[in-house]
Every structure is written in C-alpha cells, then in structure tokens.
Amino acid sequence: MPQLLIDDLRIEVVRKNIRSLRLTVYAPDGRVRVAAPLRTADAAIHAFVSARRAWIRKHQEQFAAREQPAELEYVSGETHFYQGQPYELRVHETAAGPLRVKLLEDGFLDLFAPAGSTREQREKALHSWYRARLKEQLPALAARWEPVVGKQAAEWGIKLMRTRWGTCSIRARRIWLNLELIKQPPHCLDYVVVHELVHLHERLHNARFWGLMDQFMPDWQVAKQALRSVHLKPCG
16 A cells, blocks of 8 residues: 655555545554545645644554553453453363353353363354354344434444444445444444444534434443543454
C-alpha cells in the first residue's frame, strides 16, 4: 500500500472512488490510514493530516495506554469472559470424544477435552462455543433493534476482526459482528448492532449519523467508551 511520511508520521494512503478525505487511526498499534478521492494530490493529503495531528496523537496515546491482555493458554485457573462476566476456566481431561464447553452459574467455565489435546484445539473449542452463543442471540437482537432503527439487514454474520467491532456492507445490507463482542457486556453488543444498522441510513460517521444514534440509543456513548478501553487481539 502506498505510504507518505508526514513529519514523523507514516501514513498509509488508499485512493478510492469517494468524495472526501477520510482519516482512521487503528488499534492496537496506532497505524494511520487516509482514504482519498482518486485524483487527490499528495500535498492535499499532507495538509489534511497536518491539521489533524493532535487528534491522531491523542488516539495513538490512548491505544498505547491500554493494558495488554495476557496470552491465554487455555488451562485451568485462567479467567475467561462471557457477556462481561469473568469465569474461571476448568479443563477436565476425558478419555476420548469431541471437546465441549459448559458454563456454570457458580462462576466456572468447564472445558472437557481429551488428554493430550493441544492449546489450539482447546482454543478452537472455546471459540466455537462463543460463536454458537452469539449466533443464538442474533435473532432477538435483530427483532429488537431493526424496528427501532427502521432498517433491516439482509444477512448477519460473525467473524473475528482485529480492528473493528462490526462492519456493514451497505449495498448487500450485510452486517458482520466481531466474535469478541460475546465477551463484552450486553449493552456493548446492542451498541454495535445499532451502530451498524444506522449505517444503512447514513454511510459516513457525520453529524447525521451521530444524531440518529442519539435518537435510537440515547446512551450509546457509555457502550462506545467501554469498548474503547478493550484491547482487541483476537486469536486464531
């Protein structure tokens, strides 16, 4: 990808068939990308970035200050989260058979795995369990929020994403949710669902977009702030 060095900032530049310049700072490393209309001169990009230098630095500092999550080994005693609540993982060795997961109300998350199973196998089993739980919740989420927002997605999907909590393909009306959302409090999942549905009204994050967010989910900023404090580092 083409890059510009503006002062001490390395900027990724992608030219697209769009009308205006867009700036994004990505977690976790604070890399900067500018999306620019096809015929935009480098000098115009330079001026655009320079005018927003303080904003860029602020977000890079926020990302750098986030606590780095511990590397998970999927062994007994680790803390794993589900819907914002911590659970202690207990790995139970079995003679054979598929790996399975069971959530207990007393604060334990039990993983049944054959003796000699690898970290990757245990991770895959837990991710499959997380995916199934989030998939179960999607119909109710759509039924709750689509009438409020006044837009309906044609398709919902789940995948691990390194930099985003959700994405929306406006033309296809397809919304993807980050699997990591199942670990966050339910109001965070609601926020991302509403956020992506609002993109079916307004593609850009402009005043109209945030005004619609205020209308449909007045407390959206609480959830957004909570998600900003999370270091996204999906595995697998």
